[in-house]
Amino acid sequence: MKIAFYGSSILSAYWNGAATYYRGMLRALAEKGYDITFYEPDVYDRQKNRDIDPPDWCRVVVYDGTVEALKQVTAEATKADIVIKASGVGFEDDLLLEEVLRHAAPHALRIFWDVDAPATLAELRANAGHPLRKALETIDLVLTYGGGDPVINAYREIGAHECIPIYNALDPHTHHPVEANPRFFGDLGFLGNRLPDREARVEEFFLAPASRMPSQRFVLGGSGWGDKGMSSNVNYLGHVGTADHNAFNISAKAVLNISRSSMAETGFSPATRVFEAAGASACLITDYWEGIPLFLAPDDEVLVARDGQDVAEILSGLTLERARQIGAAAMDRVLREHTYAHRAEEADRVFRSAARRHSEAAE
Incomplete structure (x- = not known):
């Protein structure tokens, strides 16, 4: 089956935390025989900061950040058997959704x-006239990369026909143990961009412990922290x-996962870095959120902190x-249960089931 996927970027992780999720998920689907074209806008300097070249498992179309270019690429949706619009593309998202659905x-x-x-759900609750609310009438399926029952129930309440989480996972092709790199040596590392609903939690879980432990070395990676006091x-x-x-994850004694506020409050939302760190055999300390044991066993495969003192x-x-x-146990667990090959099996079943219902409804 042909998939037309309209997302933020698969080529660049620059201010684009979904990149590795897209890459792992779509590579695994391609390995199952899906013919995928990924459409991404040239915005936010992402093309100047590419992490990868266009892959051989997915055709990538980069379009100018203009309405005219958007309309040209959405017209290609008519060729696909599965048309996917991701959240947070970053350029004319409402128009992109409208045009993708119109051309499907x-x-x-x-x-x-x-x-x-x-x-997304916070936006929908705040705006009864949000375009996505109306679009849900013609969207066959909402997929999310986390959230569990709270997100499933919320989407159903606002009109989604069906909502299914396809969780983050590990892509062993890209995240695996490597040699440590002195550039990343330290006692605790954290990797994440500076975002409004993460900053206070980074202060609490990372910067405050650092200030209280002057003999320990802390390593911070990510965009936007240059003028932050530390x-x-x-x-x-x-x-x-x-x-x-991989080198960042393996070089420090431990690495830290800090969820964004909305993800922590919702629960059942493991960040991509949870699986990437585990795949590199890193010792992970994560902030607390509901549902951790579904993915890693506390104390044995992951260490859990409820605040900076922890x-x-x-x-x-x-x-x-x-x-x-702990790092070795975590790697064993994710390789056994939480790779994108596992997620692709689930997504394939979901696609085929939804396609059958769609076909039956059209008869």
Whole structure:
């Protein structure tokens, strides 16, 4: 089956946290025989900061950030059996959704793939006239990359015919153990862009412990933190390209996952970095959110902190030997249960089931 996928970017992770999710998910679907074209706008300097070249498992069409170019690429949706519009593309999202649905062939499965469901649902609750509300009448299926029952129920309440989470996972092709890199040495590393609903949690879970533990070395990667006040034992690296993520994850004694506020409150929303760190055999400390044991076992495969004091206490008592044991156990778990090959099996079943219902409804 042919898939036309309209998303933010598959070529660049620059200010684009969904990139590795797209890559892992679509590579795995391509390996199952799907013929995929990914359409991404040339905005936010993403094309100047590409992490990968166009892959051989997916055709990539980069279009200018203009309405005219948008209309040209959405016209190609008519050729696809599955038409997917992702959330947060970043250029004329409402118009893009309208045009994609307008051009989708009558037989095509229409999907909205939400890579930030808590934020999208907050917008929908605040705006009764939001274009997505009306579009849900003709969208066959909403997929999300997390959220569990809270997100499923919320989408159904506002009119979605069906909502199914396809969770983040590990792509072993790209995230795996490598040699440590002295550039990333430290006791605790955190990798994440500076975002409004993450900043306060980064202060609490990372910067505050750093200021209280001057003898420990902290390593911070991600865009936007350059003018942020931080203690002298924090080594700020700026943007870290995906090619260096494995080394970043494995080089510090432990790495930290800090969920955005909306994700933590919703629960059942493991960030991509959770699986990427585990895939590199890193010892992961995560902030608390509902549903962690569905993915990794606390204390054995992941360490859980409810606040910055917990982070400091965990770090103070964490030996290198135990960190390595936790990292190894986490890698075993995700390879066994949480790769994108596993997610693609699920997505394939969902697609085929939804396509049958769509076809039956049209008869």
